[in-house]
Amino acid sequence: QVQLVESGGGLVQAGDSLRLSCAASGLLFMNYGMGWFRQAPGKEREFVATVTQSGDGTLYADSVKGRFTISRDNAKNTVYLQMNSLKVEDTAVYYCIAGTRPVIVLREQVRYWGQGTQVTVSS
Numbered sequence: 111q112v113q114l115v116e117s118g119g120g121l122v123q124a125g126d127s128l129r130l131s132c133a134a135s136g137l138l139f140m141n142y143g144m145g146w147f148r149q150a151p152g153k154e155r156e157f158v159a160t161v162t163q164s165g166d167g168t169l170y171a172d173s174v175k176g177r178f179t180i181s182r183d184n185a186k187n188t189v190y191l192q193m194n195s196l197k198v199e200d201t202a203v204y205y206c207i208a209g210t211r212p213v214i215v216l217r218e219q220v221r222y223w224g225q226g227t228q229v230t231v232s233s
Contacts, residue, residue: 111123112134112135112136112137112172112208112222113133113134113135113136113137113191114132114134114207114222114223114224115132115134115135115181115189115224115225116128116129116130116132116205116224116225116226116227117129117131117132117133117135117227118130118131118193118227119204119205119227119228120228120229120230121146121155121232122196122203122209122230122231122232123231123232123233124196124197124198124231124232124233125162125195125196126174126196126231127188127192127193127194127195127196127233128193128196128229129189129192129193129218130146130191130193130204130206130227130229131176131189131195131204132144132146132171132188132189132190132191132224133186133187133192134187134188134189134206134208135187135189137208137222138186139184140163140164140167140184141163141210142163142188142208142209142210142221143160143161143162143163143208143209143210143211143212143214144160144161144180144182144206144207144214145157145158145160145161145180145189145206145207145208145209145213145214145215146158146159146160146180146189146204146205146206146207147190147204147217147220148200148202148204148205148229149203149205149206149226150201150202151228152194153202154165155172155196155205155217156171157169157214157215158170158174158178158189158204159171159178159180160180160181160214160215161182161189162210162212162213164184164220165181165184167212167213169213169215170178173199173220174193174200177193177195177196178191178192178193178194179191179192179193179194180192180200187196189206191204195207197231198231198232198233199231200229200231201229201230201231202228202229203226203227203228203229204227204228204229205223205224205225205226206223206224207220207222207224208220208221209221209222209224
């Protein structure tokens with residue numbers, strides 16, 4: 111049974127930083143592209159960032175480029191999202207995702223979803 115378990119969410123102020131972690135189990139981690147999506151209240155779930163199987167390729171949504179960094183540790187079966195200079199508009203539930211493609215930017219490309227972790231940024 112595949113499990114993606116997110117942690118690290120919370121309530122912070124604008125300008126602060128958070129690091130999300132996602133621990134994967136039940137799959138051969140190094141074979142999967144990994145990433146993060148998010149969903150704000152009343153909005154559709156959207157792509158945030160993705161990292162290739164080896165970790166040498168990354169892609170970001172324009173809204174987070176330069177502020178967020180995705181990385182992975184294949185020895186620990188874990189993917190991270192370092193979020194700096196957080197803005198109120200970053201408030202959302204953040205979902206860890208896995209797929210068989212090197213990069214995953216569309217919901218249709220996601221094979222597995224985590225349960226999500228809430229990130230709330232106050233002004």
